[in-house]
Amino acid sequence: MFARAVFALAAAAIAPAASAQGSTADEIAKYRAALREGNPAELWQARGEALWREKRGPKHVTLEGCDLGLGPGIVKGAYAQLPRYFADADRVMDLETRLVWCMVKLQGYTESDAKRNVFGSGNDKKSDLEALTAYITSESRGVPMKVPLSHAKEMEAYRVGEKLFFFRGGTHDFACATCHGEEGKRIRLQDLPNLMTAEGAQKAYTTWPAYRVSQGELRTFEWRLYDCFRQQRFPELAFGSEAAIALTMYLARNANGAPYDGPAIKR
Amino acid sequence: MIDRRRRTVLQSGGSATLLGLLAATGWLKPGEARAEAWNKGAFDSHSMPDAMKALGGTDSVVPSKDIVFFQTPEIAENGAVVPIGITSNIPKTESIAILIEKNPNLLAAVFDLPGGTEPTVSTRVKMAQTSNIYALVKADGKYYVATKEVKVTLGGCGG
Amino acid sequence: MSDPMKIRASLVGDSTEVKVLMSHEMETGQRKDAQGQTIPAWFIQNVVVTHNGKTVLAAQWGTAVAKNPFLSFKFKGGAKGDKVTISWTDNRGDKRTDEAVIA
Numbered sequence: 001m002f003a004r005a006v007f008a009l010a011a012a013a014i015a016p017a018a019s020a021q022g023s024t025a026d027e028i029a030k031y032r033a034a035l036r037e038g039n040p041a042e043l044w045q046a047r048g049e050a051l052w053r054e055k056r057g058p059k060h061v062t063l064e065g066c067d068l069g070l071g072p073g074i075v076k077g078a079y080a081q082l083p084r085y086f087a088d089a090d091r092v093m094d095l096e097t098r099l100v101w102c103m104v105k106l107q108g109y110t111e112s113d114a115k116r117n118v119f120g121s122g123n124d125k126k127s128d129l130e131a132l133t134a135y136i137t138s139e140s141r142g143v144p145m146k147v148p149l150s151h152a153k154e155m156e157a158y159r160v161g162e163k164l165f166f167f168r169g170g171t172h173d174f175a176c177a178t179c180h181g182e183e184g185k186r187i188r189l190q191d192l193p194n195l196m197t198a199e200g201a202q203k204a205y206t207t208w209p210a211y212r213v214s215q216g217e218l219r220t221f222e223w224r225l226y227d228c229f230r231q232q233r234f235p236e237l238a239f240g241s242e243a244a245i246a247l248t249m250y251l252a253r254n255a256n257g258a259p260y261d262g263p264a265i266k267r
Numbered sequence: 268m269i270d271r272r273r274r275t276v277l278q279s280g281g282s283a284t285l286l287g288l289l290a291a292t293g294w295l296k297p298g299e300a301r302a303e304a305w306n307k308g309a310f311d312s313h314s315m316p317d318a319m320k321a322l323g324g325t326d327s328v329v330p331s332k333d334i335v336f337f338q339t340p341e342i343a344e345n346g347a348v349v350p351i352g353i354t355s356n357i358p359k360t361e362s363i364a365i366l367i368e369k370n371p372n373l374l375a376a377v378f379d380l381p382g383g384t385e386p387t388v389s390t391r392v393k394m395a396q397t398s399n400i401y402a403l404v405k406a407d408g409k410y411y412v413a414t415k416e417v418k419v420t421l422g423g424c425g426g
Numbered sequence: 427m428s429d430p431m432k433i434r435a436s437l438v439g440d441s442t443e444v445k446v447l448m449s450h451e452m453e454t455g456q457r458k459d460a461q462g463q464t465i466p467a468w469f470i471q472n473v474v475v476t477h478n479g480k481t482v483l484a485a486q487w488g489t490a491v492a493k494n495p496f497l498s499f500k501f502k503g504g505a506k507g508d509k510v511t512i513s514w515t516d517n518r519g520d521k522r523t524d525e526a527v528i529a
Binding site: 304305306309310347348349352367370371372374375376377378379380381383384385387388389390391392393394 | 495
């Protein structure tokens with residue numbers, strides 16, 4: 001009898017909250033839809049395209065010879081097939097590590113110079129990598145995600161990424177799965193995508209990079225993972241690290257099939 | 268008390284000083300060659316009565332159902348970027364101004380629309396918190412206003 | 427030197443629809459930096475849009491316009507190939523003018 005009473009109370013408590021959440025979610029969806037046009041990400045795209053075509057670095061060469069997986073200089077659709085194994089580097093790379101590779105190999109930058117300012121802030125500290133990422137990803141808009149999983153290192157990266165997704169650690173004993181492993185989770189009014197379902201993984205992965213309104217900056221997937229680690233009170237996720245690439249591999253592959261929809265605009 | 272005063276301001280009748288205020292504020296007549304005037308008094312105002320006065324709207328502002336908000340959400344996920352669209356169906360609309368009640372500075376923007384330009388604008392503003400948005404329209408020398416509340420949420424995670 | 431504006435001008439019936447995305451910090455003057463110093467206000471104050479030499483829109487903006495501002499409006503007339511010119515001036519006296527062709 002007690003159990004029944006508790007159940008009735010619980011049901012009564014959930015029902016109004018669910019409907020309030022429903023209409024709030026609708027309104028937030030309208031807000032997001034209204035922002036789709038005139039996305040400031042286009043400013044980063046334009047700058048990125050200019051950087052791609054500009055002769056830069058000690059070797060004074062453009063990035064147009066960079067092979068993003070589909071052949072040198074082929075940009076269209078490249079992001080939909082990343083991360084992937086690259087024979088010349090003998091490792092799996094995501095877009096950003098591949099861009100750093102090309103900046104080093106083709107343009108003669110040192111790796112530390114190429115990674116000097118990965119996450120930009122304001123007009124004075126713009127990040128070239130963010131601009132380049134915005135441009136390259138925009139050339140995959142509408143292309144179905146088709147991340148390969150054939151090379152042994154690609155499969156290893158996926159397995160490691162999966163393990164990391166469930167790995168609990170940090171001061172709060174969080175794993176990615178803690179927030180992203182179940183339906184219906186949210187933080188305040190932010191619905192958290194359930195990355196365990198194909199639909200959740202697709203919607204989440206295909207909308208990065210995105211112009212983050214709260215920061216006034218375009219942020220990439222490397223940034224998203226970096227910031228999740230920060231919020232989980234994990235040690236800092238190094239840019240372009242094996243861990244970052246492995247997690248990206250896991251989540252990108254899980255998004256396969258869905259059309260890539262970025263750069264997007266987000267809170 | 269402040270609310271009552273605001274409502275009074277919005278409802279009060281016409282005044283001869285209106286034209287004088289307009290001339291002093293640099294609110295341009297439509298079709299004029301543009302000088303790059305910036306109405307500092309209006310943009311520095313911190314209260315609805317002051318902002319309305321600086322824009323020449325205090326003495327006779329009529330609430331109007333012919334001013335319509337479009338693509339303006341009920342809830343903004345982040346106050347840094349809030350889309351606002353305003354269409355005025357009042358004949359001879361000359362300008363549209365956007366005021367945000369609870370912002371540190373009320374006046375966000377003023378759009379002068381010369382003849383031939385449609386009386387509709389869409390832009391994005393910053394909102395410090397949940398607040399009323401006022402769309403102030405000047406048409407044929409008279410002032411009209413419409414109000415819409417936009418809620419600004421406190422964010423959670425990144426999204 | 428700011429990034430170029432992204433301007434789209436297209437014919438919709440017998441009107442031209444103009445949509446522009448500008449690159450600008452639109453700093454409110456309310457924020458403080460890491461040292462506790464107020465970051466000075468830096469924002470676009472005036473926007474002028476012309477078509478065939480005629481002003482079709484003139485706007486005065488304050489700090490409450492969002493960063494990287496977006497603006498959309500329509501004017502009657504215009505033909506494919508016509509130029510639409512957009513200029514902004516900010517409170518530091520910086521200016522920027524870009525143009526687009528009506529498509």
